[in-house]
Structure formats: structure tokens, C-alpha cells
Amino acid sequence: MPKGYIIGNISLKNADAYKPYSLRNDELVPRYGGRFLARGGPSEILEGESRPRHVIIEFPSYADALAFYNDPDYQENMKIRQANAEGSIIVVEGV
Template sequence: MAAYLIADVDVFDANAFEEYKRDVPATEQRYGGRYLGRGGAAKVLEGDWEPHRLVVVEFPDMAELMAWYNSPEYSRLKAIRERCARTRIIALEGIA
């Protein structure tokens, strides 16, 4: 069953973040990931959440999502992201 990576990214160094933004899609695609939303306009309908840059990526299943997240190719990019943004990320399993 599909699994979804959902991230709220608060970028504080936009120049450094460009490399991450440019290179990360190819790593996700190798694990079957595809963007459902990436940095578009967001509107809070309820609650006090103040999202920044929201990203939703669909993977074929949780195993592929975790394989990508723990992969050597993403590890390099994760280090870049951690230097230029504060991020909250969850992995959500879809329904059958």
C-alpha cells in the first residue's frame, strides 16, 4: 500500500536550499517517489498551524519510503537540508 512523506520545511538559507531542491527529486524517483505537492500555496482551514513550505511525496509503500530516507544518496542531501532549514517530517501509511 502507498506511503506518504509529508514535510513542513522552514527554509532560512534559500541559496543553500537550492542545491537540495534541485537534486532531491532524482533520489526519490529511484525509490518510486512522486510529488503530490511541493511548495505550493497552502491554506489553513482549522487550528493554529502555520505551515512553511509543504511537501507531499507518494512512495509505493513504507519500505520504499524508508529505503529512500535512509539511502546514501539522500544522506548527502539531508545534511544540506539540515544546514539550511528546520524541518518536520512524517511518514504516513496509506489505506488499502
């Protein structure tokens, strides 16, 4: 079964206020078998446009990635991200 990935490409507006979102995700992501593959850190844009912060979370399946995103606890936590960052979040199925 192909894995599922959530990919975030964001710019922080308020890093201090964003931190509780990240900390809570440390508890929420494992509920669905997820693990962080990339979480901020150095990056370089080679082509096109992008935001400066990148997050990649791997899940056992595409369905697990969607279940994590739709979890009511994550939906509540997401409000912190939306208030303190801009960007895009996508889910993609692996090969």
C-alpha cells in the same frame, strides 16, 4: 499494498542554499518509485499551527518511503536541508 508518503512541513532559512537539496531530490526520489504530489506552492492553514512550505512525496509502499529516507545519498543530501531549513519530516502509510 498501501502506498507510503513522506510529508515535510518546513520553513526555509536560506532559499538559495536550499535549492541544491531540491534539485538533488529530483534524482533521488525516482530511485524508489517516488513522485512529488505537492512541493511548496500556495497553501492555507485552516486549523492549528504549521510552517509555510509543504512537501508530499508518494512511494509505492511504506517500505519504499523509508528506504528512500535511509538511502546514504539522501542522508548526505539531507544535510543541506538541515542547515538551511527547519521543520518536520514524517512517513505515513496510506490506506
